[in-house]
Amino acid sequence: MAKRPMKAAFQGERGAFSQQAVRQLLGDGAEVLPCQRFEEVFQSLRVRKVDAAVVPIENTLAGSVHENYDHLLHFDDFEIVAETSVRIVHNLIASPGVTFRKIRRVFSHPVALNQCLDFFTNHPDIERVPFYDTAGSVKMIMEDGLKDAAAIASALSAEIYGAKILKRSIEDDRRNYTRFFLLRRRDAARRAATNRSAARGWKTTLVFTTRNIPGTLFRALSAFALRDINLMKIESRPLRGKPWEYLFYLDFLGDLDEPRVQNALSHLSELADFLRVLGCYPRGE
Amino acid sequence: MAKRPMKAAFQGERGAFSQQAVRQLLGDGAEVLPCQRFEEVFQSLRVRKVDAAVVPIENTLAGSVHENYDHLLHFDDFEIVAETSVRIVHNLIASPGVTFRKIRRVFSHPVALNQCLDFFTNHPDIERVPFYDTAGSVKMIMEDGLKDAAAIASALSAEIYGAKILKRSIEDDRRNYTRFFLLRRRDAARRAATNRSAARGWKTTLVFTTRNIPGTLFRALSAFALRDINLMKIESRPLRGKPWEYLFYLDFLGDLDEPRVQNALSHLSELADFLRVLGCYPRGE
Numbered sequence: 001m002a003k004r005p006m007k008a009a010f011q012g013e014r015g016a017f018s019q020q021a022v023r024q025l026l027g028d029g030a031e032v033l034p035c036q037r038f039e040e041v042f043q044s045l046r047v048r049k050v051d052a053a054v055v056p057i058e059n060t061l062a063g064s065v066h067e068n069y070d071h072l073l074h075f076d077d078f079e080i081v082a083e084t085s086v087r088i089v090h091n092l093i094a095s096p097g098v099t100f101r102k103i104r105r106v107f108s109h110p111v112a113l114n115q116c117l118d119f120f121t122n123h124p125d126i127e128r129v130p131f132y133d134t135a136g137s138v139k140m141i142m143e144d145g146l147k148d149a150a151a152i153a154s155a156l157s158a159e160i161y162g163a164k165i166l167k168r169s170i171e172d173d174r175r176n177y178t179r180f181f182l183l184r185r186r187d188a189a190r191r192a193a194t195n196r197s198a199a200r201g202w203k204t205t206l207v208f209t210t211r212n213i214p215g216t217l218f219r220a221l222s223a224f225a226l227r228d229i230n231l232m233k234i235e236s237r238p239l240r241g242k243p244w245e246y247l248f249y250l251d252f253l254g255d256l257d258e259p260r261v262q263n264a265l266s267h268l269s270e271l272a273d274f275l276r277v278l279g280c281y282p283r284g285e
Numbered sequence: 286m287a288k289r290p291m292k293a294a295f296q297g298e299r300g301a302f303s304q305q306a307v308r309q310l311l312g313d314g315a316e317v318l319p320c321q322r323f324e325e326v327f328q329s330l331r332v333r334k335v336d337a338a339v340v341p342i343e344n345t346l347a348g349s350v351h352e353n354y355d356h357l358l359h360f361d362d363f364e365i366v367a368e369t370s371v372r373i374v375h376n377l378i379a380s381p382g383v384t385f386r387k388i389r390r391v392f393s394h395p396v397a398l399n400q401c402l403d404f405f406t407n408h409p410d411i412e413r414v415p416f417y418d419t420a421g422s423v424k425m426i427m428e429d430g431l432k433d434a435a436a437i438a439s440a441l442s443a444e445i446y447g448a449k450i451l452k453r454s455i456e457d458d459r460r461n462y463t464r465f466f467l468l469r470r471r472d473a474a475r476r477a478a479t480n481r482s483a484a485r486g487w488k489t490t491l492v493f494t495t496r497n498i499p500g501t502l503f504r505a506l507s508a509f510a511l512r513d514i515n516l517m518k519i520e521s522r523p524l525r526g527k528p529w530e531y532l533f534y535l536d537f538l539g540d541l542d543e544p545r546v547q548n549a550l551s552h553l554s555e556l557a558d559f560l561r562v563l564g565c566y567p568r569g570e
Contacts, residue, residue, distance in 0.1 A: 058523070059523070060523050060528040060529065061523065061525065062523070063351055063522055063523045064521075066348055066351075173525075173526075175526055175527075175528050177528050177529075179529075214513070214515040214516075215510050215513075215515070215516075217506065217516060217519065218503075218506045218507065218509070218510035218516070219510075221502065221503045221506065222503065224503070225500050225503035225504075228499070228500075230499040230500070231499075231500075231502060231503070232529070233521070233529075233531070234502065234519065234521055235521060236349075236518070236519055236520060236521075237348050238343070238344070238345050238346060238347070238348045240346065240458075241458075241460055242460075243345040243460050243462050244345065244462075244464075244517070244518075246518070
């Protein structure tokens, strides 16, 4: 009996970098549900319209996607089951038959336009036009049959909309990566978590608050440092209802099955007012 | 001889919450230079168009203003010389003579509209219209003489544009505060820093990076914890050119003149690849 392909929600139009992340996480066969807003991505998973959600959590140039940190806290029936990094390669894309010499306008999301400033400096006669989405700008120039316009977007979006890549990799900084989480509902995540081997080890993400007394963050981190557990990331977010207090999100290298990790969590829970593990997943490339 | 009033740049239209912060920090007599973008605020101070800049750094509901953290690093000739908190009170504001019953549309910045959801739930016949700025929406309804429209903005903006407050404090959550920094050029800041007494003590803000070896953040924080110096905030930002490495911004209670603070900084500098004090200033209300 053929297994039904997984269906994953992501934010953006078809061809968005998030869909590239879906492919890396679930393979080319996965079905997708493009959503306009991040909240819709989470809601689709909650109401079981999809089996999984793929959301960006940080970018090496722009920083964390704080809205998704907030959603991870709010949607407490989800678990992070995998991570992946997508290198953000911006390509100049046009309709087949349109040559570079004809391009007068380039559409894309403002962030993408801003990441290709060298290109626009070298081509001062080409106008930058902000658009709501990278892949959406490819869709638009194809649907409207624009002959003097191009878009800046992923190679995947050119493939999906039948457009042509005029110039590859026009971004200023190639050290531009976005890290994505694959989320599943806790019930499904438990069933999927069987094989505990992972080539590059495991990562765990959790969120906690401490009582507002001096030195608590230091003591919270000591739960990990004293057990030689490596922190990979710390992110603070405001704690609602308690001005100038914070939630802390931590990523560390370690598997929940390891005794030292269990001891660290038990130690942390002595200090934390609130503690929740958001997921334990194989360390991505 | 009368002293020339200070002139401060801020982002937003006249009447923005940032201008309220200017008043709290520099008094009612300060002159202002409203700017469209945060970068312009910093540039105006660099090129000496103004004596000071006032920028929001965090909000108790929305979190940190990450763009300004990045600017604080980039504009290395500035110093934080004071902080203040503004309670964000959203008022419904219209032209004089317009009564509440006539209101069909309410203009404001999307964030402000989203912070008054209870009001719109209770008045489902009133349309929400996103606008580029809170105070700018007051300016627009006054300039265009709109008779069926109101704006959501600060009390100061009603005062400045001669408009009328129809309803005060319609925000959903009153624990909505924004913290602002007052910035000056380092040369001017040094001249201003004379009297080292402050009613509520001093705060210091710094930024550092650590070598990417395990446990370095914990050890960096130990420089403070071991000397009973209280951290108030930690914020991480991506380190440009080093994917998955971070800059850390710390706020702590302490005066650079204290020996234990000097010892902590000396200890931190043993561990940090990069360390810069962004300012030492009286702890705000």
